[in-house]
Amino acid sequence: MQVMAETHPKWQQFTNGLSNAIRAHGCDHTHEHTRALLEVLGFADDEIEASVTGFTEAGGFCDCEILTNLASPPSEPANTEPERPCTLDLGSLWVAEYSPQQGCLNMMTAREVVENNLRQIMGGWANGYIPFAICKSAEEASRACDVLTEAMLKRGGKSDHLGRIFMPEAAATAGGAQG
Numbered sequence: 001m002q003v004m005a006e007t008h009p010k011w012q013q014f015t016n017g018l019s020n021a022i023r024a025h026g027c028d029h030t031h032e033h034t035r036a037l038l039e040v041l042g043f044a045d046d047e048i049e050a051s052v053t054g055f056t057e058a059g060g061f062c063d064c065e066i067l068t069n070l071a072s073p074p075s076e077p078a079n080t081e082p083e084r085p086c087t088l089d090l091g092s093l094w095v096a097e098y099s100p101q102q103g104c105l106n107m108m109t110a111r112e113v114v115e116n117n118l119r120q121i122m123g124g125w126a127n128g129y130i131p132f133a134i135c136k137s138a139e140e141a142s143r144a145c146d147v148l149t150e151a152m153l154k155r156g157g158k159s160d161h162l163g164r165i166f167m168p169e170a171a172a173t174a175g176g177a178q179g
């Protein structure tokens with residue numbers, strides 16, 4: 001029984017394929033691309049399930065998070081921070097972001113945002129989140145998310161059963177994000 005992980009001989013092939021799939025189709029907060037890729041790589045159903053369980057336990061809760069949280073460049077130790085072009089205290093600022101493809105709002109510290117972005121740039125992809133507010137606290141960022149949600153709904157945005165919210169134009173092109 002094989003399990004896909006950083007130690008697997010096809011790990012690089014897997015993460016390259018995952019990065020391409022996300023670039024082409026986005027991530028809909030599932031392991032859809034992961035499962036499809038593992039099948040192509042010859043994994044049996046129980047091996048795919050075991051791999052996905054392993055990813056989830058390690059912080060890879062969806063396709064894009066496997067790349068963000070688990071796929072560090074093999075030449076670097078996993079805990080090495082990417083080199084930062086800016087040295088301000090970004091840990092005390094909060095950023096509210098929205099992804100038009102995924103319909104999701106997100107908030108994290110400015111440090112996490114730039115670290116994620118650097119990792120993605122180095123990996124040749126982007127998760128599509130757009131920052132729309134920079135705040136002094138998590139509460140303020142959360143309020144900014146509420147204000148944006150309200151504004152989107154007022155202008156014809158629709159929320160789905162998962163709480164994702166899309167503007168009508170984006171919903172028409174979101175494709176796989178409907179499930």
Ligand SMILES: [Zn+2]
Nearest residue numbers: 027029062064
């Ligand atoms: Zn994702």
